[in-house]
Structure formats: structure tokens, C-alpha cells
Amino acid sequence: MLYIEETIYTEQMLTDHPVCRLSWLTDPARTVVAVCVKDAASWIAFCLYMKRINGTVVPLHPDLPEAGARRLAEQAGCDYLVYHDFQQPIRLTAAKPRPGGLIQFSSGTTGDAKVIHRTWASIEQELTAYDQCFPLPRTTGTIVACPTSHSYGLICGILATLHRGATPVILENLSPRHVLQVCQTHPDAILYAGPGLVYLLSQFKQRLFAVMISGMTLPAVWFEAIQNVTDHLLQQYGCSEVGCIALHPAPKTAQAIGYPLPHLQIETGTSDQPAELRVKTEETWVGTKDLMSRSENGELFFLSRLDEMINVSGLSVYPADVEDVLLRHVDVEEVVVFKRSDRLQGERVCVQLVSTATEETLRHYCREQLAPHQYPTDWTFVPAIEKLPNGKVSRIRLGVTS
Structure with missing residues (x-):
């Protein structure tokens, strides 16, 4: 059973949904279907149907224009694209048969997505x-206030909730006041939402029962604001190739991303010698390109993306450390730290920010808060920081184009 906004859907209603008996889908277990629809009930019913019969489905964000949806569907090797209408699919070039599962796209910060195929068996193991x-408690329901075309909302928000026998509430209206109202209606549910939305909700000072954060390491000021209004703050970490890797029941800092799930083997560094986190699934090791450390009790701490760490004369600078300091200044609204090549130091610290403060004021502030090798050298003030379609900032792109 699940809710979509205030409408309840029983298991039987989802099983009997018209999308589970489409005339054009004659061999669903051998057909790859991309789905780009705004009707959440149709999408969820179809996804659960394809999971039951071991079919292959490609969820696409419902706001994609048709040309963009078609491009991704073709990239994923789909037989059909359902674009807003399950009854009139777009026929594509026949694909090579695949084992049933979920096909998604990586959502890194480079802007270059790659096709990721995961079998339903591997997803069931993750669940x-x-x-x-x-x-x-196992009965804890979930309020899903994030895209169900992404694994965070779909696998962790919906499928995991159903797996433990609880009830997910899927929201289509993501206005902050509406989300808060739903949280009041379901006071014992855990909220799954994007970091920006959760931070915005924290500004209303309404007490929240439980919140799961994921998707990026939060600025310290965001993390603290959310922590101050939440009874149970949880954090999870994962990647497209593997799914959820770690879960934290009570992080003390934004960098404390959790403890590895028991079905995975991991390798990473220590606090003295951080290293890339590598994860083994079945017989394959996957490099996450995330620089991490692991404490003696198994707790994982995120430091930086490997390709975003700044090497200043042999000293490591993690962008988040500088960003956290700048975001604590009352006149700084938004900031991103990135690197450029430097003839003398190897690399230098650069910053782009939205602020009413002067560069001189902020330079003085940084000298009071940071080590000399962490000081930003290049300062760019902008009306807004440009983001990728997935909502993330590409530090690599900024270093090339700024």
C-alpha cells in the first residue's frame, strides 16, 4: 500500500492498473522501456510490474523535453520510450536483450552521464x-519529497519502505509549506528529500520527526540547521553503480556518512592517510572517486571528490572546508570553491560566491579562520552560481571556464 499525495493505492489497485496490461508490450521480460511521465501512480505501478516479471525499465525525470528523453532512451538501448502517454509509446531501434533490472544514469559533477544497469536481484540484495x-521501527513510513526517477527516491524511499512492510507517501507538490503540512499529517514518518529542500524546511523552525539526507555532503551550517529541528537525523551515501553503500543512524557532522551495508566489501583510507573508497559487489570492485577515511569503529567520513581536491604546494585543501567557513559569514549567501593550475604552487584555491561583502572583508575573514594554504587566491562575485541539470555544481567545469 502507498499514498500519492492524499490518494491511497492498495497492492491490488497497483497490480490491476492499466499499465500492467499494455497491448504493445507483448514480451515485457525481454523489452527495455524508458518511462518519462508526470503521472506518479502510472509510473510506480509500471515499475513494480516490471520488477515482478523481471523486465527492464529506465526511469527518466518527468520534466525532460521529448528530445532529451528520446536521446537518453536511445543511449540506454531502449525498445520503447513512454513519453507522457503509456498508450502511445515511441518505438525505438530494437535493443540487445538485457537481464531484467533498472537502468539509470550517473549523476556526477562532470555533466557527462553514463548508463548504469542494475539487476533486480542486486537491488533486492541492497533492500x-x-x-x-x-x-x-520497521513500521516507520516514508514521505518521498524527491524525484522517484532517481534511485534515492525510488529504491531507498519507495522500494525499501515497501520491503519492510511500511507505507510510503509520494509527494508531487514539493512546495515547502505543503511538505511541512504532510509531515504534520504523518508525524511518525521519515522524510526523504533533497538537501536544499530540507535546509529550506529547517528555516520554518517546525519540529520534524525524522529526516534522511543524501546526495551531497551538506555545508556545516545547513547540517546544523537541520539537526536543530529534527528528532532523528539520518544520512546515507551511495553511487549509481552500487546503490546505497552506507547508512548513518545519527551523524554528528556532515562528513560522517555512515557505516557500510553488510552485503558490501569496502576499501578506503584512514584519518592519517585518506584514500579513494572502493566497493566490491559480487566479483567486481568499483571505484567511487570519493576520498574518504574510516575510523576504528567502521564509521566512514567523506573528505572530497578525488578530482576536486586542491593540491597547494603539496598540501591538500578540501573545498568543503573552505566553503563551510565562508558560509558562516553573515553576508555570504552561496559559495563554491574550486581549483585552477598555478605555475608556482601547482594548484590554487579559487572561489565563486554570492555575497554583499567586499573581497577585502572576506579575505580578512578567511585569514582569521583558515590556514594560509587554504586562502582563496581568485575571487569571483556572481548573482547566482550556475548548476547542472541534476542540481549539482561542477567544480571541474568552473576551473576550466572561469
Whole structure:
């Protein structure tokens, strides 16, 4: 059973949904279908149907224009694209048959997405491990206030909730006041939402029962604001190739991303010698390109993306450390730190920010808060920081184009 906004859908209603008996889908277990629809009920019913019969489905964000949806569907090797209408699919070039599962696209910060195929069996293994580590009661429902075309909303928000026998509430209206109202209506549910939305909700000072954060390491000021209004703050970490990798029942800092799920093997560094986090699934090791450390009790700490760390004369600068300091200044609204090549130091620290303060004021502030090798050298003041379609900032692109 699940809710979409205030409408309840039983298991039988989803099983009997018209999308589970489409005339054009004659061999669903051998057909790859991309779905780009705004009707959440149709999408969820179809996804659950394809999971049951071991078909292959490609969820696409419902706001994609048709040309963009078609390009991604072709890139994923789909037989059909359902664009807003399940009854009139777009026929594409026949694809090579694939084992049933979920096809998604990586959402890194370079802007170059790659096709990721995960079998339903691997997802079921993830759900079982996720369920074992979920620290709240099994009956805890979920409020999904994020795209269900993404694995965070779909796998962790919906499928994991159904897996443990609880009820997900899927929101289509993501206005902050509406989300808060739904949280009041379901006071014992955990909220799954994007970091920006959760931070915005924290500004209303309304008490929240439980919140799961994921998708990026939060600025310290955001993390603290959310922590101050939440009874149970949880954090999870993952990547497209593997799914959820770690879950934290009570992080003390934004960098504390959790403890590895039990079905995975991992390799990473220590606090003295950080290293890339590598994860083994079945017989394959996957490099995450994330620089991490692991404490003696197994807790993972995120430091930086490997390609975003700044090497200033042999000293490591993590962009988040500088960003956290600048965001604590009362006149700084938004900031991103990135690197450029430097003839003398190897690399230098650069910053782009939205602020009413002067460069001189902020330079003085940084000298009081940071080590000399962390001081930003290049300062660019902008009306807004440009983001990729996935909502993230590309520090690499900024270093090339700024």
C-alpha cells in the first residue's frame, strides 16, 4: 500500500492498473522501456510490474523535453520510450536483450552521464541490507519529497519502505509549506528529500520527526540547521553503480556518512592517510572517486571528490572546508570553491560566491579562520552560481571556464 499525495493505492489497485496490461508490450521480460511521465501512480505501478516479471525499465525525470528523453532512451538501448502517454509509446531501434533490472544514469559533477544497469536481484540484495541497518521501527513510513526517477527516491524511499512492510507517501507538490503540512499529517514518518529542500524546511523552525539526507555532503551550517529541528537525523551515501553503500543512524557532522551495508566489501583510507573508497559487489570492485577515511569503529567520513581536491604546494585543501567557513559569514549567501593550475604552487584555491561583502572583508575573514594554504587566491562575485541539470555544481567545469 502507498499514498500519492492524499490518494491511497492498495497492492491490488497497483497490480490491476492499466499499465500492467499494455497491448504493445507483448514480451515485457525481454523489452527495455524508458518511462518519462508526470503521472506518479502510472509510473510506480509500471515499475513494480516490471520488477515482478523481471523486465527492464529506465526511469527518466518527468520534466525532460521529448528530445532529451528520446536521446537518453536511445543511449540506454531502449525498445520503447513512454513519453507522457503509456498508450502511445515511441518505438525505438530494437535493443540487445538485457537481464531484467533498472537502468539509470550517473549523476556526477562532470555533466557527462553514463548508463548504469542494475539487476533486480542486486537491488533486492541492497533492500535486504538496507532494511537490516534501518535504525527506526520497521513500521516507520516514508514521505518521498524527491524525484522517484532517481534511485534515492525510488529504491531507498519507495522500494525499501515497501520491503519492510511500511507505507510510503509520494509527494508531487514539493512546495515547502505543503511538505511541512504532510509531515504534520504523518508525524511518525521519515522524510526523504533533497538537501536544499530540507535546509529550506529547517528555516520554518517546525519540529520534524525524522529526516534522511543524501546526495551531497551538506555545508556545516545547513547540517546544523537541520539537526536543530529534527528528532532523528539520518544520512546515507551511495553511487549509481552500487546503490546505497552506507547508512548513518545519527551523524554528528556532515562528513560522517555512515557505516557500510553488510552485503558490501569496502576499501578506503584512514584519518592519517585518506584514500579513494572502493566497493566490491559480487566479483567486481568499483571505484567511487570519493576520498574518504574510516575510523576504528567502521564509521566512514567523506573528505572530497578525488578530482576536486586542491593540491597547494603539496598540501591538500578540501573545498568543503573552505566553503563551510565562508558560509558562516553573515553576508555570504552561496559559495563554491574550486581549483585552477598555478605555475608556482601547482594548484590554487579559487572561489565563486554570492555575497554583499567586499573581497577585502572576506579575505580578512578567511585569514582569521583558515590556514594560509587554504586562502582563496581568485575571487569571483556572481548573482547566482550556475548548476547542472541534476542540481549539482561542477567544480571541474568552473576551473576550466572561469
